[in-house]
Amino acid sequence: MAETIRKVEYFYVNVEDQPGEAYRILARFRRRNINLLAVNVFSGAPGESQLDFFPEKPMELIEAAKELNTDLIGPKVAFLVQGEDKVGALADIYRKFHDANINIHAANGACDGEGHYSYILWVRGNDIEAAEKALGIKNIATAK
Numbered sequence: 504m505a506e507t508i509r510k511v512e513y514f515y516v517n518v519e520d521q522p523g524e525a526y527r528i529l530a531r532f533r534r535r536n537i538n539l540l541a542v543n544v545f546s547g548a549p550g551e552s553q554l555d556f557f558p559e560k561p562m563e564l565i566e567a568a569k570e571l572n573t574d575l576i577g578p579k580v581a582f583l584v585q586g587e588d589k590v591g592a593l594a595d596i597y598r599k600f601h602d603a604n605i606n607i608h609a610a611n612g613a614c615d616g617e618g619h620y621s622y623i624l625w626v627r628g629n630d631i632e633a634a635e636k637a638l639g640i641k642n643i644a645t646a647k
Contacts, residue, residue, distance in 0.1 A: 505586070505587075506584065506585070506586030506587070506592075507583075507584070507585050507586065508582060508583070508584045508596070508638050508639075508640055509582070509583055509640060510580055510581075510582055510583075510631075510635060510640055511540065511557055511580070511581055511582070511583045511623075512557075512558070512561045512577065512578035512579065512580060513541075513543075513555050513556060513557045513558075513577060513578065513579050513580075513581055514555070514556050514558070514561070514564060514565070514568070514575040514576060514577035514578055514579070515553050515554060515555045515556065515575070515576050515577060515579070516528065516553075516554050516556075516568075516573055516574060516575055516576065517547050517548070517551045517552070517553055517554075517576075518551065518552055518554060519550065519551065519552075520546065520547075520550050520551055520552045524552065524554075525542075525544055525552070525554055528554060528571075528573060529542070531567070531571050531573070532556070532564070532567055532571075535563075535567040535570070535571075536563075537558060537560075537563055537564050537567050538558070538559040538560070539556055539557060539558055539559070540557040540558070540559055540583060541555075541557040541583065541621065541623055542554065542555065542556060542557070543555040543557075543611055543623065556575075557581070557583065557623070561578060580628075580631055581623050581624065581625045582623070582624050582625075582626075582634065582638065582640075583621070583622070583623055584596055584612075584620075584621070584622040584623075584624070585619065585620070585621045585622075586619065586620060587618060587619060587620075588614045588615075588618050588619055588620045592620060593612075593622065596622070596624075596638075599637045599638055600626075600634070600637060602637070603633055603634070603636070603637035605626055605630045605633055605634055605637060606626065606627070606630070607624050607625070607626060608624075608625045608626055608627055609624070609625045610622065610623065610624040610625070611623050611624075
């Protein structure tokens with residue numbers, strides 16, 4: 504598997520920090536056949552959690568959220584890296600950011616146990632164009 508790096512759109516929603524909130528939304532998206540490339544969940548403001556959704560097809564997520572009265576915030580931009588799990592795989596990505604003097608704001612990833620990994624990383628808004636150039640990727644159409 505060759506490494507792929509792409510700019511992706513994501514949307515988020517803030518929910519009460521209580522059991523079942525993520526399930527409630529994810530189950531509704533499942534019923535609408537929304538395929539998600541990734542989901543990221545973390546604590547937000549006191550008493551809240553933020554759920555980030557990385558849809559395969561952003562417009563389908565937007566339409567489903569409207570039908571479900573779910574107030575999405577976005578689109579926002581992140582980078583999705585997928586490749587073969589090997590020693591030092593991420594070092595090459597981080598070197599590109601280092602060489603371009605771009606700070607990675609946040610990152611999250613995992614290996615699948617089958618020899619591949621997936622990694623999401625964020626840069627500040629004013630660094631997105633420079634990150635695209637450093638990574639050698641083309642601009643994508645946004646859902647707006």
